[in-house]
Amino acid sequence: MEFKRNIIITGGAGFIGSHVVRLFVRKYPDYRIINVDKLTYAGNLANLADVESMPNYVFVKADVADYEAMLALMRDYHVDGVIHLAAESHVDRSIKDPFTFARTNVMGTLALLQAARVYWESLPERYEGKKFYHISTDEVYGTLPLDGGLFTEETKYDPHSPYSASKASSDHFVRSYHDTYGMPVVVTNCSNNYGPFQFPEKLIPLFINNIRHGRPLPVYGRGENVRDWLYVEDHASAIDLIFHKGRVAETYNIGGFNEWRNIDLIKVLIAAVDRALGNPEGHSLGLITFVTDRPGHDARYAIDSSKLASELGWRPSLQFEEGIERTVRWYLDNQEWMDQVTSGEYQKYYDEMYKGR
Numbered sequence: 001m002e003f004k005r006n007i008i009i010t011g012g013a014g015f016i017g018s019h020v021v022r023l024f025v026r027k028y029p030d031y032r033i034i035n036v037d038k039l040t041y042a043g044n045l046a047n048l049a050d051v052e053s054m055p056n057y058v059f060v061k062a063d064v065a066d067y068e069a070m071l072a073l074m075r076d077y078h079v080d081g082v083i084h085l086a087a088e089s090h091v092d093r094s095i096k097d098p099f100t101f102a103r104t105n106v107m108g109t110l111a112l113l114q115a116a117r118v119y120w121e122s123l124p125e126r127y128e129g130k131k132f133y134h135i136s137t138d139e140v141y142g143t144l145p146l147d148g149g150l151f152t153e154e155t156k157y158d159p160h161s162p163y164s165a166s167k168a169s170s171d172h173f174v175r176s177y178h179d180t181y182g183m184p185v186v187v188t189n190c191s192n193n194y195g196p197f198q199f200p201e202k203l204i205p206l207f208i209n210n211i212r213h214g215r216p217l218p219v220y221g222r223g224e225n226v227r228d229w230l231y232v233e234d235h236a237s238a239i240d241l242i243f244h245k246g247r248v249a250e251t252y253n254i255g256g257f258n259e260w261r262n263i264d265l266i267k268v269l270i271a272a273v274d275r276a277l278g279n280p281e282g283h284s285l286g287l288i289t290f291v292t293d294r295p296g297h298d299a300r301y302a303i304d305s306s307k308l309a310s311e312l313g314w315r316p317s318l319q320f321e322e323g324i325e326r327t328v329r330w331y332l333d334n335q336e337w338m339d340q341v342t343s344g345e346y347q348k349y350y351d352e353m354y355k356g357r
């Protein structure tokens with residue numbers, strides 16, 4: 001079958017990536033979607049069981065930091081678009097192991113950029129009809145005061161963790177490939193995502209699972225840090241729109257217009273889970289346990305998405321209350337997925353399946 005486009009989506013077995021892959025595979029049957037994922041602890045092909053047999057979907061187990069492998073993929077599949085989501089993303093892990101974050105987030109992005117450049121420059125049309133879309137984070141901007149202000153596309157970078165520093169570095173490499181080689185690139189910086197298939201080291205799925213099992217809910221400091229939350233399917237729809245209509249060499253901020261103090265979010269989450277489980281109101285509030293704050297913990301993130309709204313007409317489709325109810329119900333209804341992920345059984349299966357590859 002001849003495909004209209006051949007698009008690599010990296011990190012497609014992860015949380016956000018699996019939603020983007022699913023959206024593209026279903027919405028664009030004339031696109032071939034090549035899901036490239038190393039299948040580290042956060043990558044799980046069970047996240048894509050509903051599209052794995054689709055004729056326009058291909059999975060390739062590979063490391064984005066392997067330049068030769070990325071170049072071979074570009075050539076083998078005649079790739080004309082890259083949506084780069086593969087990244088190490090957990091701040092606590094970056095504090096313990098910054099080298100892994102530098103390798104994946106910085107060198108992985110550089111390897112992918114160079115592979116795309118070398119392949120696209122070898123073609124008669126060169127960069128015509130091509131796009132390299134790099135997904136980043138609001139954490140590269142640093143922190144905001146609790147009493148006001150928003151991150152815009154012009155906010156100066158000020159990363160405070162090894163994770164955000166690695167993402168900031170990768171953002172700079174992407175932009176440099178446009179300025180130096182003329183590569184058509186676009187960068188987006190997004191706020192915190194939540195929803196189905198998120199690895200349960202992150203706050204919302206971790207706390208849903210802990211409430212279900214009556215385990216402590218560890219809250220950094222006094223829970224006063226503020227985050228802007230976006231339902232993952234809304235992020236995927238923004239990525240779709242920006243990939244197709246976003247201007248080359250531009251940056252777009254993607255936010256939920258939805259700020260919550262951690263402690264307030266946790267109380268909403270507790271109420272939603274208790275309702276779903278049939279527990280009395282306030283039943284699980286006693287599970288909240290305040291712990292020593294994370295080093296370099298940013299006080300507040302808040303995204304100004306007005307550029308994306310005015311240029312491309314995007315806005316979140318879900319109110320937070322509806323999104324959190326959907327999310328809670330999904331995790332409670334998919335306990336088998338949660339149990340496999342928390343036990344690590346899925347990783348043993350993939351290690352055996354892809355042994356020697």
